[in-house]
Amino acid sequence: MTSFQAVHSAEQITEVVTLAYEIWQEHYVPIIGQRQVDYMLEKFQSERAVTEQLRNFYEYYIVIHQGQNVGYVAVVPNRLQSALLISKIYIRRPKRGHRLGKTTLRFVENICLQRGIKLIWLTVNKNNAHSIAWYLRMGFRNVGSTIADIGGGFVMDDFRLEKTMDQQSSGGGSLMNAPGQLLCS
Ligand SMILES: CC(C)(COP(=O)(O)OP(=O)(O)OC[C@H]1O[C@@H](n2cnc3c(N)ncnc32)[C@H](O)[C@@H]1OP(=O)(O)O)[C@@H](O)C(=O)NCCC(=O)NCCS
Structure with a gap:
């Protein structure tokens, strides 16, 4: 079973930072280099940065699968524009390819359905070919x-x-999960 835990506490923020460090080192150093990864982790994924984002409309959710933290997603819903930004969607490397990313995207789509949001958008590095x-x-x-x-x-x-x-x-399947449901399987 896969579930999504909304991030609020200092411990949860620390867990996000730990996941970010692991995933960015592994995935982004080959794409943008160590110096830019170090810079971006400090600027966007430090405990201070995530805490600040949570005060400014960001929502973070830890992806939990079979009792393990396997990734996280960060979104910025904007009801006025009827749009939601996926700021981060990361699954730990050993857990990729088991539909956890897809389940996480379905979770985000359910947030949009619940809030009447019509558009999901994001930006992705031009060299992040697999994710594109x-x-x-x-x-x-x-x-x-x-x-x-x-x-x-x-x-x-x-x-x-x-x-x-x-x-x-x-490849997406249907969006039939019940609105309000935070658990996917
Ligand atoms: C991108 C990412 C979130 C995808 O998650 P994942 O768990 O590996 O992907 P899934 O297993 O959920 O993929 C589901 C479906 O996509 C397909 N798929 C997987 N990788 C694919 C690829 N590179 N191209 C096309 N289809 C792909 C699968 O075959 C599966 O299709 P199906 O449901 O019809 O069988 C994950 O790989 C990741 O964290 N990557 C590194 C970080 C990153 O770049 N994140 C995006 C930042 S913008």
């Missing part, structure tokens, strides 16, 4: 490039991907 292919499989479409200056001499050179809630992904 995964998003396309999950029904997202590439709507263009975006470059963001994040300071420290670094930029995020990304694609922007979008998925509208009325379109079904080819």
Whole structure:
């Protein structure tokens, strides 16, 4: 069984930071290099940074599968714009390929259904080829490039991907989970 635990406490924030450190070292060093990973972990995924984000409309959820913390997702819902940003969606490497990412995306889609949000969007590094292919499989479409200056001499050179809630992904299955349900299996 897979469940999603909303992050509020200092202990949960520490767990997110621990997962971020592991996943970013493993996944992003080959893509953007150690210096940028160190910079981005400190700027965006330190305990201070996550605490600040939680005060500013971010919602973090730890993905728990068979009693283990296997990843996390961070979203920024915006009801006025009827849009939700997936800021982070990360599954630990040993746990990938077992539909945990898909289950997590379904969880996010249920948040959108519950709140009447029609559009999910995100940005993904142009060289994060595996994840781009995964998003396309999950029904997202590439709507263009975006470059963001994040300071420290670094930029995020990304694609922007979008998925509208009325379109079904080819590999996505249905969105029939009950609104309000925080457990998926
Ligand atoms: C991207 C990520 C979240 C996907 O999670 P995952 O658990 O590995 O993926 P899943 O097992 O849920 O994949 C589900 C489906 O996608 C398919 N799939 C998996 N990888 C794929 C790929 N690269 N291209 C196309 N389809 C893919 C699977 O075959 C499966 O299809 P099915 O349900 O029809 O059988 C995960 O790989 C990850 O954390 N990657 C590293 C961090 C990252 O880059 N995150 C995105 C940041 S923008």
